[in-house]
Amino acid sequence: MGGIKFIVDMGLSSLVYAAIFIFAAGVFYKVYFEYYKTPQPLKIPQTPQPTDSFGVLLRMAGDVLFFRSLAKGTRLLFAAGWVFHFTFLLLLIRHLRYFIYPVPGVIAALGNASVFIGIVMLLAMVVLVVRRFLEERVQYVTLVADYFVLFLIIAIVCTGIMLRYEPFRPDVTSVKAFTMELLNPLTPLKLITMEPAHAPSCLLFAVHLGLVCLLLIYFPFSKLMHSVGYFFSPTRNMVNNPRSVRYINPWDKG
Amino acid sequence: MAEENAPHHTGADRTPNEVIQEYIKYEKIKYYPVELTGEIKVPKLTPNSMIMVKPQLLTGKEALERLGYPVGGLRPDWKEVFLAKMGEILKKYRSVKLFLDICVRCGACTDKCHYYLGTGDPINMPVARQELMRRVYRRYFTVPGRLFGSKFVNGEDLSEELLAIWYTYFYQCSECRRCSVFCPYGIDTAEITMAAREILNSVGIVQKYMHEIIDKAQNIGNNLGMQQNAIVNALEFVQDELIETTGIEDIRIPIDEEGADVLFVTPSADFFASPHIESLYGYAKVFHQAGISWTMSTHASEGGNFGMFVHNYQHMKKINKRIWEAARALKVKRVIGGECGHMWRVLSSFSNTMFGPFDYLDPKYPRPQHICELTLDLLKRGALKIDKSANEEFTVTIHDSCQVARGMEMGGTEFGQFEIPRGVIKGVCEKFVDMPENTIKERTFCCGAGQGLLGDDMLATRVKGAMPRMQAYHYVKRENGVNFLALICAICKAQMSKMLPTYGFDMEEVGGVHQLVGRAIILGAKEGI
Ligand code: SF4
Ligand code: SF4
Ligand code: SF4
Numbered sequence: 001m002g003g004i005k006f007i008v009d010m011g012l013s014s015l016v017y018a019a020i021f022i023f024a025a026g027v028f029y030k031v032y033f034e035y036y037k038t039p040q041p042l043k044i045p046q047t048p049q050p051t052d053s054f055g056v057l058l059r060m061a062g063d064v065l066f067f068r069s070l071a072k073g074t075r076l077l078f079a080a081g082w083v084f085h086f087t088f089l090l091l092l093i094r095h096l097r098y099f100i101y102p103v104p105g106v107i108a109a110l111g112n113a114s115v116f117i118g119i120v121m122l123l124a125m126v127v128l129v130v131r132r133f134l135e136e137r138v139q140y141v142t143l144v145a146d147y148f149v150l151f152l153i154i155a156i157v158c159t160g161i162m163l164r165y166e167p168f169r170p171d172v173t174s175v176k177a178f179t180m181e182l183l184n185p186l187t188p189l190k191l192i193t194m195e196p197a198h199a200p201s202c203l204l205f206a207v208h209l210g211l212v213c214l215l216l217i218y219f220p221f222s223k224l225m226h227s228v229g230y231f232f233s234p235t236r237n238m239v240n241n242p243r244s245v246r247y248i249n250p251w252d253k254g
Numbered sequence: 255m256a257e258e259n260a261p262h263h264t265g266a267d268r269t270p271n272e273v274i275q276e277y278i279k280y281e282k283i284k285y286y287p288v289e290l291t292g293e294i295k296v297p298k299l300t301p302n303s304m305i306m307v308k309p310q311l312l313t314g315k316e317a318l319e320r321l322g323y324p325v326g327g328l329r330p331d332w333k334e335v336f337l338a339k340m341g342e343i344l345k346k347y348r349s350v351k352l353f354l355d356i357c358v359r360c361g362a363c364t365d366k367c368h369y370y371l372g373t374g375d376p377i378n379m380p381v382a383r384q385e386l387m388r389r390v391y392r393r394y395f396t397v398p399g400r401l402f403g404s405k406f407v408n409g410e411d412l413s414e415e416l417l418a419i420w421y422t423y424f425y426q427c428s429e430c431r432r433c434s435v436f437c438p439y440g441i442d443t444a445e446i447t448m449a450a451r452e453i454l455n456s457v458g459i460v461q462k463y464m465h466e467i468i469d470k471a472q473n474i475g476n477n478l479g480m481q482q483n484a485i486v487n488a489l490e491f492v493q494d495e496l497i498e499t500t501g502i503e504d505i506r507i508p509i510d511e512e513g514a515d516v517l518f519v520t521p522s523a524d525f526f527a528s529p530h531i532e533s534l535y536g537y538a539k540v541f542h543q544a545g546i547s548w549t550m551s552t553h554a555s556e557g558g559n560f561g562m563f564v565h566n567y568q569h570m571k572k573i574n575k576r577i578w579e580a581a582r583a584l585k586v587k588r589v590i591g592g593e594c595g596h597m598w599r600v601l602s603s604f605s606n607t608m609f610g611p612f613d614y615l616d617p618k619y620p621r622p623q624h625i626c627e628l629t630l631d632l633l634k635r636g637a638l639k640i641d642k643s644a645n646e647e648f649t650v651t652i653h654d655s656c657q658v659a660r661g662m663e664m665g666g667t668e669f670g671q672f673e674i675p676r677g678v679i680k681g682v683c684e685k686f687v688d689m690p691e692n693t694i695k696e697r698t699f700c701c702g703a704g705q706g707l708l709g710d711d712m713l714a715t716r717v718k719g720a721m722p723r724m725q726a727y728h729y730v731k732r733e734n735g736v737n738f739l740a741l742i743c744a745i746c747k748a749q750m751s752k753m754l755p756t757y758g759f760d761m762e763e764v765g766g767v768h769q770l771v772g773r774a775i776i777l778g779a780k781e782g783i
Binding site for chain 2: 030034035038039040041042043044045046047048049050051055063067069070072073074077081131132135136137138140141142143144145146221223225226229230232233234235236240241242243244246247248249251252
């Protein structure tokens, strides 16, 4: 028993650290070297684009928070997409309770609704999957990778919901102890000396966490980069004032 | 024998150029306009319905050399050149790099392109058009693609067949940016199309219509390739016509007059094409009546800039340069642009980057300025005497040219490009009606021939791409009795005056905004401003 537990502890801890590293390094590389450092030669903002920076900020906020550009098109996609992202955010916030001590009241309150939120999120995702499957035009452009992400997240949510119930339910204090241990900067060093953090003894928990790690590793190499990429989108983040303020082309300063 | 028919036998000894030439051989295609109902329906997918459309290739040796593109068709070493060019563009254009990276294939753009709506060809869905390049991007420019190959990343290896598909479908995009309005990340297919066209150029697949014009505009000075004396003759002829029809002796079309206040640039089609020329009369009348000293230039005899249609910055810059050279040489205080869609985008959005700051021009005015901005201002100040009854017979609607509507600002406000032309029309006409909301303003449909697709070899594409606009026009015609389609773009004018008759309307129903202005202005008798 001790042997298996050691292997699981070792495996999970290493996976978590590897995933976080690949995620962080990958996203940083993409954002810094590929998005930020790549020059944008000309002003190409897109109507309706405000003529001052504050307006542009508002527009981008509208896009990010309320999916305003998307709302102009297909209603169903807008609704399902927005619900999916919003519930995703709520569940992320809720997971902070495993990292913060003492748990803030807001997060604790969310806890009571989390299964409900999870189910709403699942429903939204089912709509997204079915849509890809049934809508002729979307089906045509859908790739395996698109289903892969959807099903990966569905699996994460399903395991997450199951973890709330017996017989899968792990001991919450042991989960919290595990995350606290992982947060300790000394823990990764202890991996070398073969003293991994102690994972809760719960198979489903290991699966849930493993899938999350897979998502993190996949993230920087995939379309999931849209989350950060949006902020660099020149049709959305440039101010519509090309005549009054000269924009300099970084590779043609003439 | 079976063996002789195997493809590798027939293909092995042919050069890449021979292979591609067969794929993209130009053929004349019959086109049929659809029955108009006033409704724009999203069609079912009909794969390959437009795959046979291949624009003509530019083969003239001198022109290709001047443009810096390979002579003699597809280069034998085209794959390396292709990837090198694509790599270069990915390093120089954040737009292209980012847009290739972040599309989630949500499908929001799939029913937004007029070419898809008109043809049902799945590759005319904006995201599918982008995927043509994205497949190559994933294969050659991402780590998993390089490590594990095409299959793993849904990529595609370079082949002549792929080139042919690119050539077909990147010349069925008019870079109108409508798809980008609805995309949650603002992914702009136009940027991808521009990049793809330059990559095709670099390997020796150069479309004729648009590149011939890019060459002429740089080296002769205008899209039509008119020499200086021909321009002077044409404009003098216009001036004579003006004097004759108005009976005003001193109304003029000044040419190369140093010290004039305004340098006026406009597409060279305005010099004699119909209905373009009617707008030229309009401009001249506005300047005359407002008492503004103005001049046209033989050096900058072209306002249009086809260089914008492809990510070859240098061509666009060189064409644009003529305008600023002329502005300095003629010592003008303002530069004003006439009615043209993409010209306005280059002038308003790109000129300042390429040749600014314009500190030698009068800071009181926007630099450069759109003719509609000028006219509306004059109308508001009561500087023009207008008789709206001259346009009594018309119920007018406006086609928001895509490059103006989504190309950028006018009047310094967020929606000036919609309000200002409408303001001008309402200032000179009694009856104005807008087309349905989803076909105008930021959601306007392209005329179907913009950004390099106006050639006669593209007629099949043009007729299908014009469908949404024609439906919308049909709708307001039926519901509101509209009988005049006002335009602010030279390409739109050329396209619409061909499409209206094709779809069963009267050709006379299309014209420029300043055609309406010109009709309504009362010349002479000035009452002061
Ligand atoms: S709307 Fe944007 S993200 Fe969605 S499929 Fe089209 S280009 Fe991709
Ligand atoms: S830019 Fe215009 S023509 Fe090109 S894909 Fe988008 S909607 Fe279609
Ligand atoms: S011709 Fe007019 S509508 Fe057509 S592409 Fe150009 S600006 Fe757009």
